[in-house]
Every structure is written in structure tokens, then in C-alpha cells.
Amino acid sequence: MIANTFAFFLALFSSLCAAVPSLEVQGSDFVNPKDGTRFQIVGVAYQPGGSSDYNPGNDPLSNGTTCLRDAALMQRLGVNAIRVYNLDPTINHDLCASIFNAVGIYLLLDVNSPLQGESINRAAPWESYNAVYVNRIFEVVEAFKGYPNTLLFFAGNEVINEQSDSSVPSYMRAVTRDLKNYIAKHSNRTIPVGYSAADVRPLLLDTWNYLQCSLTGDATDPSRVDVFALNSYSWCGDSSFQTSGYDVLVSDFANTSVPVFFSEYGCIQPYPRVFTEVPALYGPLVTPVLSGGIVYEYTQEVSNYGLVTLNDDGSAYLVGDFDTFQKQLNTLSITTLQDTTAQNTTVVPPTCNDSLITTTGTFSKNFTIPAVPSEVQDLLDNGISNPNNGKLVALTVLDVTQTVKSSSGVSITGLKITPLADDESNTPSGQTQPSPSATSSAPAAATTTKKSGAAGLVRNWAGLMAAVAGVMGWLVC
Ligand SMILES: *[C@@H]1O[C@H](CO)[C@@H](O)[C@H](O)[C@H]1NC(C)=O
Ligand SMILES: *[C@@H]1O[C@H](CO)[C@@H](O)[C@H](O)[C@H]1NC(C)=O
Ligand SMILES: *[C@@H]1O[C@H](CO)[C@@H](O)[C@H](O)[C@H]1NC(C)=O
Ligand SMILES: *[C@@H]1O[C@H](CO)[C@@H](O)[C@H](O)[C@H]1NC(C)=O
Numbered sequence: 008m009i010a011n012t013f014a015f016f017l018a019l020f021s022s023l024c025a026a027v028p029s030l031e032v033q034g035s036d037f038v039n040p041k042d043g044t045r046f047q048i049v050g051v052a053y054q055p056g057g058s059s060d061y062n063p064g065n066d067p068l069s070n071g072t073t074c075l076r077d078a079a080l081m082q083r084l085g086v087n088a089i090r091v092y093n094l095d096p097t098i099n100h101d102l103c104a105s106i107f108n109a110v111g112i113y114l115l116l117d118v119n120s121p122l123q124g125e126s127i128n129r130a131a132p133w134e135s136y137n138a139v140y141v142n143r144i145f146e147v148v149e150a151f152k153g154y155p156n157t158l159l160f161f162a163g164n165e166v167i168n169e170q171s172d173s174s175v176p177s178y179m180r181a182v183t184r185d186l187k188n189y190i191a192k193h194s195n196r197t198i199p200v201g202y203s204a205a206d207v208r209p210l211l212l213d214t215w216n217y218l219q220c221s222l223t224g225d226a227t228d229p230s231r232v233d234v235f236a237l238n239s240y241s242w243c244g245d246s247s248f249q250t251s252g253y254d255v256l257v258s259d260f261a262n263t264s265v266p267v268f269f270s271e272y273g274c275i276q277p278y279p280r281v282f283t284e285v286p287a288l289y290g291p292l293v294t295p296v297l298s299g300g301i302v303y304e305y306t307q308e309v310s311n312y313g314l315v316t317l318n319d320d321g322s323a324y325l326v327g328d329f330d331t332f333q334k335q336l337n338t339l340s341i342t343t344l345q346d347t348t349a350q351n352t353t354v355v356p357p358t359c360n361d362s363l364i365t366t367t368g369t370f371s372k373n374f375t376i377p378a379v380p381s382e383v384q385d386l387l388d389n390g391i392s393n394p395n396n397g398k399l400v401a402l403t404v405l406d407v408t409q410t411v412k413s414s415s416g417v418s419i420t421g422l423k424i425t426p427l428a429d430d431e432s433n434t435p436s437g438q439t440q441p442s443p444s445a446t447s448s449a450p451a452a453a454t455t456t457k458k459s460g461a462a463g464l465v466r467n468w469a470g471l472m473a474a475v476a477g478v479m480g481w482l483v484c
């Protein structure tokens with residue numbers, strides 16, 4: 008009888024193995040293909056220690072204990088995505104990816120690292136674009152393609168930074184082409200590949216046009232990006248749509264053929280931040296064109312952009328900016344964020360042509376993309392050797408054990424992750440942090456976004472199952 012009950016629950020849980028819906032790019036939108044709704048990125052950059060602290064064998068998604076703590080805080084914060092800049096594709100990320108999946112948080116992953124030979128060198132792209140480098144970026148694809156919450160890969164971050172008429176843009180298209188061809192051949196689903204640009208005028212628009220245009224006249228050209236993002240710090244203090252230049256961005260990108268969003272934002276002058284760009288970014292003037300953004304950044308570093316101070320003993324102390332950012336997220340209309348039906352207008356990409364490159368006068372007009380080296384063709388045809396394929400795993404621990412304190416120094420007790428039901432992503436929870444007079448706070452109540460009344464039942468059912476499973480000691484992917 009007990010064995011039967013056990014088998015019953017095991018079967019139940021394996022069939023209830025919850026996952027976020029893998030998102031797709033359709034025209035200039037991110038779309039949830041399960042219900043056709045448009046998705047807005049509400050993200051935070053996540054690279055504790057910064058790029059300079061990156062060491063193979065240890066990356067932001069390799070330690071389940073720290074990921075659990077940070078995912079629990081991000082679930083309360085209300086974000087639905089993280090950007091991770093530097094990853095070691097040879098190590099195990101299953102626990103962290105599964106934790107972020109469970110709380111409805113997507114992964115935006117850069118394929119490069121600051122180590123020698125692990126990025127395109129803008130001073131000599133023809134040397135750094137080689138089979139050893141390409142093998143590394145394919146390893147990143149292999150490591151993360153199996154997680155449903157892998158949202159996209161960035162082929163490059165701020166590589167095209169000079170106005171000189173260099174060949175760097177053509178190498179960015181070559182890397183994009185190779186990644187997209189590898190994914191097409193070796194992944195079960197299409198995972199978008201994009202580029203993250205510096206918000207530097209006049210370079211920005213030439214970069215966007217160079218990378219989004221099609222050499223074949225349609226959207227299938229593998230060397231064009233699926234997604235274009237910019238690191239935007241133009242809204243400082245209590246600015247406005249006009250003063251920040253958001254009005255110019257919106258008009259410049261109005262007819263984009265690919266989704267455009269902020270791969271970083273969050274000017275810190277003046278400090279502390281007021282984050283009034285949040286209601287603007289997700290408001291009616293911006294959302295018709297942009298698809299949200301990634302606030303910079305989760306961890307407090309010397310540069311002072313952090314929302315949370317992480318200490319060597321594993322404890323985490325919230326910074327005042329965490330509360331301010333959370334309050335701004337709490338003002339957003341979830342309906343506006345996630346229930347918008349995608350336009351599904353297939354914007355035809357512009358055909359690559361000199362006439363697209365108009366703003367700098369010096370940007371490359373050479374649309375000849377470097378050929379695929381024969382060793383790279385071998386990797387494309389046969390796959391890389393010894394791929395380290397990640398997959399979701401069951402979570403057995405949901406409770407955060409480290410000390411976590413609010414910005415006013417109050418311990419936050421009962422902190423844990425609350426797995427969401429199948430097909431749901433995280434949304435702002437409406438929570439605030441405990442005040443100094445409070446002795447403890449309730450654990451995060453996950454909120455969900457489904458329109459129908461039935462979704463509430465699904466949520467409660469999943470919550471009940473999670474509770475039962477938690478008590479019985481096994482769980483929920
Ligand atoms: C969007 O349009 C394409 C092409 O017309 C179609 O195949 C696809 O099913 C549409 N998607 C949605 C969500 O309506
Ligand atoms: C996914 O792809 C692998 C090969 O990479 C294949 O063995 C597997 O059957 C595929 N799974 C699904 C669900 O398509
Ligand atoms: C993970 O991080 C915790 C806390 O920072 C640390 O104590 C632990 O040793 C780490 N685990 C591994 C496997 O590195
Ligand atoms: C986008 O708009 C610009 C200027 O309004 C125009 O030059 C360009 O051809 C348009 N591109 C597309 C793809 O419609």
C-alpha cells in the first residue's frame with residue numbers, strides 16, 4: 008500500500024514536472040507559443056563578482072546553494088529573467104537552471120568570457136575567429152540548449168565600439184551565423200541569437216541595421232541577428248521620456264524587424280536610484296517598440312550598481328535600491344506586461360545595402376561575411392566532442408538557509424522558492440520588505456498571470472502538490 012502510494016505520487020510528480028514555456032521570436036516580439044501572448048523581459052544582470060572574478064570551474068550558475076538564495080530573492084523582487092555574462096560550459100548547471108526554471112525566470116546567456124581566446128578580439132577579429140573559439144561557443148549551446156528557460160544567447164557584447172571602417176561587424180555576423188546553424192542542426196528547438204550593443208551614437212543605428220539586415224532578402228538568413236539589445240544608461244534620476252532620449256530610441260527602432268530591448272539599464276547618478284524609468288519602459292509609449300530590459304545589476308560591487316550585497320559567509324543584505332526597484336515593479340500592470348496578444352506582423356527585414364548605413368559615414372559597408380573555416384564546418388556537421396548537455400533535475404530543497412537581511416537590517420525569515428505551475432513565469436509579487444518594527448516576514452507568495460479563473464485552481468493545485476511533496480521529501484522539477 009505504501010509502495011503503491013509512493014509510486015502514485017512519483018508518477019504524479021513526474022507528469023507535473025513544471026517548466027516555463029520556451030519563448031520564440033516572432034517578428035519584433037518575444038512570444039509565448041503556448042498562448043500567443045507577447046513577453047516583456049523584466050530582468051536583472053547576474054554575475055556575482057563581475058567578469059574579473061570569472062574562473063573556470065565556478066560560474067554564477069554552478070552553485071545551487073547560492074542560486075537558491077538569489078532565486079528566492081528575485082522571485083520576491085518580481086523579475087522574470089537574468090542575464091549571465093560568463094559561463095564555464097564544461098561544468099554542471101542543472102541545479103541552478105532548474106531553480107530558476109521553477110520560479111519562472113528565463114536565462115539570457117553570453118557565449119563569451121574574458122579569458123584569452125574566448126571572445127572576438129576587436130583589434131584582430133580574423134585571428135580570434137578560429138575553430139578553438141567557435142568550439143567554446145558551441146559548448147555553451149550544448150550546455151544550455153536542454154533547459155526550457157534558456158531564452159537566448161548573446162553572440163557578442165559591445166564588440167563593435169569604434170567608428171573605424173573595420174571588419175568587426177562582419178565577424179559578428181559570422182559568429183551569429185555559426186551559432187544559428189549549430190542550433191538548427193543540434194538543438195531540439197530554435198533558440199534566438201542576438202547582439203548586445205553599447206548605446207553609443209552614432210554607432211548604434213548602423214550596428215542595428217548592419218546586424219538585422221538580410222543578405223538573402225528574407226528572415227531566414229542565418230547571419231542576421233534574431234534579437235538586438237542595447238546597454239542603455241540615458242535615464243538618470245527622475246527623468247522623462249523626452250529628457251532621457253527614450254522618445255528618440257522609440258522612433259529610431261519603430262520599424263525594427265527583430266525584438267529590441269535593454270540588455271542593461273539603470274543609471275546611478277544621482278544615487279540612490281529612483282527607477283522612474285521602470286514605469287516608462289513598461290508603459291504605453293515604449294512597449295509598442297521595445298520588449299523590456301535587464302536592470303544592472305543584482306550583486307553590489309565596487310561600481311555600486313547592485314541591489315544585494317553578497318557576503319563571504321553566504322549571507323545577503325538587500326540594498327535600498329532593491330526596495331525602490333521592487334516598488335516600481337509593483338506599480339506595473341501585469342496585464343500590460345504579459346497578456347498582450349502579439350502583433351504577429353512579420354516585418355520583412357531590410358535587404359543589406361550600403362544605403363542602410365547612414366549615420367556614421369565610416370561604419371563598414373562590407374557585407375561579405377567571412378567564410379566558414381573547414382574545421383568549423385566539421386563541428387557544424389558532426390557536433391562538438393563530449394558535449395556537456397544540461398537537463399532539468401528534481402529539486403529537493405526549497406528553503407534558503409543563509410542569513411538574509413532587509414535594507415533596514417531586519418532578518419527575512421522563511422525565505423524560500425515557491426515553484427510555479429507549468430507554463431508560468433514570474434511576475435512582480437506586490438511584496439515589500441519588512442520594516443524595522445517587524446520581527447519576521449511571510450515567505451514569498453508567488454503570483455501568476457493567467458487570465459482565466461481555472462488558472463487559480465491550477466496554481467493552488469500546484470502549490471498543494473509542492474507542499475505535499477516538500478513534506479514528503481522529494482519534488483517537482
Ligand atoms: C503568426 O503568423 C505566422 C505566419 O502567418 C503563423 O504561422 C503563426 O501561426 C502565427 N502565430 C500566432 C501566434 O498567431
Ligand atoms: C532532442 O534531441 C536529442 C538529440 O540532441 C534527441 O536524442 C532527443 O530525442 C530529442 N528529444 C526530443 C523531445 O525531441
Ligand atoms: C556554494 O556556496 C556556498 C555558500 O557561498 C559554499 O559554502 C559552498 O561551498 C559552495 N558549494 C560549492 C560546491 O562550491
Ligand atoms: C525604417 O524606417 C526608415 C526611416 O523611417 C527607412 O529608411 C527604412 O527603410 C525602414 N526600414 C524598414 C525595414 O522598413
Ligand SMILES: *[C@@H]1O[C@H](CO)[C@@H](O)[C@H](O)[C@H]1NC(C)=O
Pocket residue numbers: 358359360361362
Ligand atoms: C541598394 O539600394 C539602392 C537604392 O536604395 C539600389 O539602387 C541598389 O540597387 C541597391 N543595391 C543592392 C545590391 O541591392
Ligand SMILES: *[C@@H]1O[C@H](CO)[C@@H](O)[C@H](O)[C@H]1NC(C)=O
Pocket residue numbers: 174177373374375376377
Ligand atoms: C570584406 O570583408 C571580407 C570578410 O571579412 C573580406 O574578406 C574582404 O576582403 C572585405 N572586402 C573589402 C573590399 O574590404
